[in-house]
Amino acid sequence: MPSGPNFAHGSEAELARIFDFYQVRWVYEPRTFPILWNLDGVVVESFSPDFYLPDFELYLELTTLKQTLVRKKNRKLRRLRELYPDLRIKLFYAKDFKALLLKYGRIDVAASLTGLEGQARPGEPLPARPGEPLPARPSAEALALRAERLAATARAAAVPVPTGEIPATTIPAPTATSRVARGRGSRRRRNRRLAASLPARPA
Amino acid sequence: MDRARHPDLVNDVDEVLITEEQIRAKVAELGAMLSRDYEGRTVVLVSVLKGSLPFMADLMRAISIPAQIDLMEVSSYGGTATETSGLVRILKDLSSSIDGRDVLIVEDIIDTGLTLNYLLRYLRGKNPRSLRICALLDKPARRLVEISIDYRGFTIPDKFVVGYGLDYGELYRNLPFIAVLKPEVYSAS
Numbered sequence: 480m481p482s483g484p485n486f487a488h489g490s491e492a493e494l495a496r497i498f499d500f501y502q503v504r505w506v507y508e509p510r511t512f513p514i515l516w517n518l519d520g521v522v523v524e525s526f527s528p529d530f531y532l533p534d535f536e537l538y539l540e541l542t543t544l545k546q547t548l549v550r551k552k553n554r555k556l557r558r559l560r561e562l563y564p565d566l567r568i569k570l571f572y573a574k575d576f577k578a579l580l581l582k583y584g585r586i587d588v589a590a591s592l593t594g595l596e597g598q599a600r601p602g603e604p605l606p607a608r609p610g611e612p613l614p615a616r617p618s619a620e621a622l623a624l625r626a627e628r629l630a631a632t633a634r635a636a637a638v639p640v641p642t643g644e645i646p647a648t649t650i651p652a653p654t655a656t657s658r659v660a661r662g663r664g665s666r667r668r669r670n671r672r673l674a675a676s677l678p679a680r681p682a
Numbered sequence: 683m684d685r686a687r688h689p690d691l692v693n694d695v696d697e698v699l700i701t702e703e704q705i706r707a708k709v710a711e712l713g714a715m716l717s718r719d720y721e722g723r724t725v726v727l728v729s730v731l732k733g734s735l736p737f738m739a740d741l742m743r744a745i746s747i748p749a750q751i752d753l754m755e756v757s758s759y760g761g762t763a764t765e766t767s768g769l770v771r772i773l774k775d776l777s778s779s780i781d782g783r784d785v786l787i788v789e790d791i792i793d794t795g796l797t798l799n800y801l802l803r804y805l806r807g808k809n810p811r812s813l814r815i816c817a818l819l820d821k822p823a824r825r826l827v828e829i830s831i832d833y834r835g836f837t838i839p840d841k842f843v844v845g846y847g848l849d850y851g852e853l854y855r856n857l858p859f860i861a862v863l864k865p866e867v868y869s870a871s
Contacts, residue, residue, distance in 0.1 A: 501799065575823075582793065
């Protein structure tokens with residue numbers, strides 16, 4: 480079982496502890512799946528599920544953002560399922576995670592492990608480790624830093640993943656559908672900018 | 683649970699999801715199925731404490747074939763601060779060998795499947811002739827690991843339920859029906 484991955488969110492760390500407790504083997508973000516290519520075949524959007532449970536051949540994506548903010552993730556998940564129909568993946572929402580904490584009598588730490596509160600911050604430990612006090616509410620400066628970090632994360636999401644992470648057998652050739660950049664002109668313009676800066680798709 | 687708040691078994695219930703009569707009918711139905719499927723054999727019913735106790739007590743009396751019972755208890759995540767950082771433990775093991783026996787795990791509810799997944803691996807290691815699962819309640823929306831349920835009572839919606847053995851903060855187990863608690867019961871915690 481791997482130890483000490485840098486979890487992006489406190490909820491992921493808590494879920495990993497739950498898996499460890501019940502001796503369920505897990506791997507954190509082991510694979511990145513390309514889900515959108517531009518007209519030059521360059522990956523412009525990808526999806527990295529949070530967990531893989533090898534004993535069940537199941538990927539698990541944990542999103543503890545507010546329900547209204549998960550639309551983008553749902554869209555990416557639909558796209559992933561279209562492109563990789565044999566992939567077994569489950570999306571675990573904030574309400575699911577809170578229900579899990581309620582079940583284990585840890586609903587008291589739910590607020591600190593969901594949404595922005597649970598986001599890992601540079602130089603700060605993840606909150607709500609069992610038996611430890613919850614961290615103080617973040618300052619305005621910390622919130623601004625976090626917003627900046629989230630924006631950087633969003634920008635980084637469009638960067639192609641290392642080719643070594645993706646078995647060639649699972650990368651579908653860009654189809655007519657996948658080549659069509661969804662959305663309006665702004666996304667196509669963004670894709671063109673990205674295409675100019677990114678390496679070509681592996682053969 | 684907030685010690686200042688006194689639980690009220692009747693008024694804390696928001697909705698009765700499964701009535702006492704529905705439970706009784708389902709247990710009889712499951713008992714008949716098990717009696718038919720295990721005919722000519724002696725089944726070992728293994729109940730997982732504490733939530734499964736009422737179901738086990740009713741189910742064993744609804745079975746018309748020879749049956750033995752045994753009890754197990756498994757630690758739960760979050761029970762104490764030390765348990766959240768440790769590993770699941772068998773708090774009470776089987777009192778008899780199940781080597782070569784037909785074993786039926788009797789569970790109150792299967793949601794994440796984590797406890798049962800552990801238990802299945804543990805019991806398979808004891809070489810039973812067969813190992814099946816009978817669950818009164820199945821909450822598939824919460825499933826994290828795949829579990830194949832052989833005998834299922836009710837599939838329930840994604841709600842936190844108590845009663846008929848199921849607890850919230852070790853309370854409400856003695857309700858004779860399956861119920862959903864009022865949200866303020868949780869928010870008081």
